[in-house]
Amino acid sequence: MEYVIEMLNIRKEFPGIVANDNITLQVKKGEIHALLGENGAGKSTLMNVLFGLYQPERGEIRVNGKKVNITDPNVANNLGIGMVHQHFMLVDKFSVTENIILGSEPSKAGRINMRDAIKQVRQLSEQYGLRVDPEAKISDISVGMQQRVEILKTLYRGADILIFDEPTAVLTPQEIKELIEIMKTLIKEGKSIILITHKLKEIMEVCDRVTVIRKGVGIGTVNVSDTNPNELASLMVGRDVVFKTDKTEANPAASVLDIKDLVIKDTRGVAAINGLSLEVRAGEIVGIAGVDGNGQTELIEAIAGLKKAESGTISLNQKEIQNLKPRRITESGLGHIPQDRHKHGLVLDFPIGENMVLQTYYKKPYSKNGILNYKNIYQKAKTLIKDYDVRTPTEYTLARALSGGNQQKAIIGREVDRDPDLLIAAQPTRGLDVGAIEFVHKRLIEQRDRGKGVLLISFELDEVLNVSDRIAVIYEGKIVAIVDPKQTTEQELGLLMAGSTVTRKEGEHSNV
Amino acid sequence: MSKRLINILVPVVSVLLGLIAGTIIMLVSGYNPIEGFSALFYGMFGEVFYTGETIRQVTPYILSGLAVAFAFRTGLFNIGVEGQVLVGWLASVWVGLAFDLPKVIHLPLAIIAAAAAGALWGFIPGFLKARFRVHEVIVSIMMNYIALHVTNNIIRTVLSKNSDRTPDVPKSALLKSPFLEAHTDFSRLHWGFLIALAGAFLMWFILEKTVKGYELRSVGFNHHASEYAGMNVNRNIILSMVISGAFAGVAGSMEGLGTFGYASIKGGFTGIGFDGIAVALLGGNTSVGIILSAILFGGLKVGALNMPLETGIPTELVDIIIALIIFFIASSYIIRWAITRFNKKGVK
Numbered sequence: 001m002e003y004v005i006e007m008l009n010i011r012k013e014f015p016g017i018v019a020n021d022n023i024t025l026q027v028k029k030g031e032i033h034a035l036l037g038e039n040g041a042g043k044s045t046l047m048n049v050l051f052g053l054y055q056p057e058r059g060e061i062r063v064n065g066k067k068v069n070i071t072d073p074n075v076a077n078n079l080g081i082g083m084v085h086q087h088f089m090l091v092d093k094f095s096v097t098e099n100i101i102l103g104s105e106p107s108k109a110g111r112i113n114m115r116d117a118i119k120q121v122r123q124l125s126e127q128y129g130l131r132v133d134p135e136a137k138i139s140d141i142s143v144g145m146q147q148r149v150e151i152l153k154t155l156y157r158g159a160d161i162l163i164f165d166e167p168t169a170v171l172t173p174q175e176i177k178e179l180i181e182i183m184k185t186l187i188k189e190g191k192s193i194i195l196i197t198h199k200l201k202e203i204m205e206v207c208d209r210v211t212v213i214r215k216g217v218g219i220g221t222v223n224v225s226d227t228n229p230n231e232l233a234s235l236m237v238g239r240d241v242v243f244k245t246d247k248t249e250a251n252p253a254a255s256v257l258d259i260k261d262l263v264i265k266d267t268r269g270v271a272a273i274n275g276l277s278l279e280v281r282a283g284e285i286v287g288i289a290g291v292d293g294n295g296q297t298e299l300i301e302a303i304a305g306l307k308k309a310e311s312g313t314i315s316l317n318q319k320e321i322q323n324l325k326p327r328r329i330t331e332s333g334l335g336h337i338p339q340d341r342h343k344h345g346l347v348l349d350f351p352i353g354e355n356m357v358l359q360t361y362y363k364k365p366y367s368k369n370g371i372l373n374y375k376n377i378y379q380k381a382k383t384l385i386k387d388y389d390v391r392t393p394t395e396y397t398l399a400r401a402l403s404g405g406n407q408q409k410a411i412i413g414r415e416v417d418r419d420p421d422l423l424i425a426a427q428p429t430r431g432l433d434v435g436a437i438e439f440v441h442k443r444l445i446e447q448r449d450r451g452k453g454v455l456l457i458s459f460e461l462d463e464v465l466n467v468s469d470r471i472a473v474i475y476e477g478k479i480v481a482i483v484d485p486k487q488t489t490e491q492e493l494g495l496l497m498a499g500s501t502v503t504r505k506e507g508e509h510s511n512v
Numbered sequence: 513m514s515k516r517l518i519n520i521l522v523p524v525v526s527v528l529l530g531l532i533a534g535t536i537i538m539l540v541s542g543y544n545p546i547e548g549f550s551a552l553f554y555g556m557f558g559e560v561f562y563t564g565e566t567i568r569q570v571t572p573y574i575l576s577g578l579a580v581a582f583a584f585r586t587g588l589f590n591i592g593v594e595g596q597v598l599v600g601w602l603a604s605v606w607v608g609l610a611f612d613l614p615k616v617i618h619l620p621l622a623i624i625a626a627a628a629a630g631a632l633w634g635f636i637p638g639f640l641k642a643r644f645r646v647h648e649v650i651v652s653i654m655m656n657y658i659a660l661h662v663t664n665n666i667i668r669t670v671l672s673k674n675s676d677r678t679p680d681v682p683k684s685a686l687l688k689s690p691f692l693e694a695h696t697d698f699s700r701l702h703w704g705f706l707i708a709l710a711g712a713f714l715m716w717f718i719l720e721k722t723v724k725g726y727e728l729r730s731v732g733f734n735h736h737a738s739e740y741a742g743m744n745v746n747r748n749i750i751l752s753m754v755i756s757g758a759f760a761g762v763a764g765s766m767e768g769l770g771t772f773g774y775a776s777i778k779g780g781f782t783g784i785g786f787d788g789i790a791v792a793l794l795g796g797n798t799s800v801g802i803i804l805s806a807i808l809f810g811g812l813k814v815g816a817l818n819m820p821l822e823t824g825i826p827t828e829l830v831d832i833i834i835a836l837i838i839f840f841i842a843s844s845y846i847i848r849w850a851i852t853r854f855n856k857k858g859v860k
Contacts, residue, residue: 326739347738350733358737
């Protein structure tokens, strides 16, 4: 009776693949249990089995020691299992309370008793320290608060075991801290939590035990206190993972990208980029560090020709490109790994193969006289899929069906293969697991070593510090400092990013 | 379930449901459903005359279906096919009347004029969408009314002296064929069905085989990514509406140069354009699907004429039965949507 949830030797097959093979997961009452695995390792499948969305081919599930048959999510709800989905299932136009009671409204003669519902939601919210306004509209509240609404939804339905599916993927660092506090409160109140994640830092911080799965197979369960991030990473990936990316000294040559006094107005007419100057030379990686919303997006879009520059110049290979059409800029040597791969990087309803020629389809050998040559397109796609280790059943599979990491690898393959003189990598590792992150970083450094310029924009300080040769700090649409990653610290960067120039000035004074 | 199986199963089930609903209606109103339906099917294909009439009716349906589907495949909803049909009809007749040319030039010219008129009518909502983000549904609906009354006025004042129809188009611009008529017991079958089939091939070819088609589909699925990749999204929106309108315009010429050989004042819409929406959706917006669903729509429309004659079922009831069959077929789009939604969830 020690375990609240036991999933024993679970096997789940899909046509052509075994998503879960002999996985055992045992969760103790009152613990935070991490489920760790790479993108596509089978974590979500296992949780969907527990939540009743899939039926396992083999294995059994026990809740509080009793064997159960979870045929659909309602059964799971009744057993006290609740799921906080990665992509929120909320009605934007409804209030918090309306969303929470949706499907189990307290009603009398067909009328919903809103007063009671609001009271109940408020009480739950206070009990677990969730700080949610029951009467606010979903569309008006932050992503972090929407997630808390999802948590309340499960609590309202009487969940004792909460599954969190990659809960921190969409949150800011501050919100992550709050979420961790909330999880701790939930445990104190007697709940148990399964945390699906591939972020090792979080596991080390909040979890008690961790079960690792790799390529659909259960690797085992370890106590977090007995392990370390390196061991977890190698358990997950199946080989040793290097966190510190190896690279030689940069050997920068001529300037590839030269931005001078750039001004860009945002949709409201306010200057989002306000007199920014920046240089990227061939053979170096320049990292841009900054808090989200300080003009990073506008800067990338202006370089790519998607946003109008009000004044100033952008030169690519010594030729001015500001306000040219995106295609002209692409053809003059720009590669771009966009921030939002679903929105800007891929046509999800195209086969992955057709996505591989999204910028080159009109050129030989992919087309001739306006007629596409599918043979050449798919041949190219096949090569890229192999070279960049994109895991997809075939090159004809829709891009939508691939996991996030593999979609990202496909984009990187496409962009790097065009051999651009300047590669913009915006948040290139968002949502990727350590193995894929390592892969992406290696490719960026490879491009640099081949004498290309790389502009890296990331909100992860680790990444900027680790990969860049120079770091440019952006604050309120300007580059406020350029620092050497070997001589700076996270603290110093943090201060610069927050607009403080004190440390730098002091340093300058002491040098004089 | 495989995708192909679903694609076949869904329309078959929905047609069956429609027939069952029709049966119930006939039983309730005291008519023999077996007699009723056999009259319906006899009226579609029972005699060569009916077959000829059915094919004639199918011809504009294929083209208007293609018009809707082409826009749909590129992410646009062209509700203005009806108006584009009307201007195409008028343009083809106008060119037919205005020139005296040998047939090899005159007939193609009249059809091209129809395509151009439809394209212009499609260009306007396309341009407004691309330039000012005005929704194409609103503009194209309004363009239907403009088309209806403008064409009526031109017929009354320019192409005739206050009459309610134009003179007959000379033979050199007609699709009519004495040969086809003679072999179908003097139905109004004309050569237009070849043009419709060529149109279906053309749509498939443009969308699937050409660079432009790749761009159009890409913009339809995700215009953000297309813009990032350097495609000109606005130009593609306009182009899509123009090509869509051209298909619709040619559909109009099928009536103007084939079925009727003239243009007449209309009290209301022809229905070819609106039915085209259903034809396209039922056909899954693919060329082959559209041909099949156009046959069904055209067949029902022609076959229904025979029901009151043979069985005494009143025309109003026939209309309800036909509407029910189409209703269930139209809901197949919902069924298909539901099935694919369900399947997608299952795969995740």
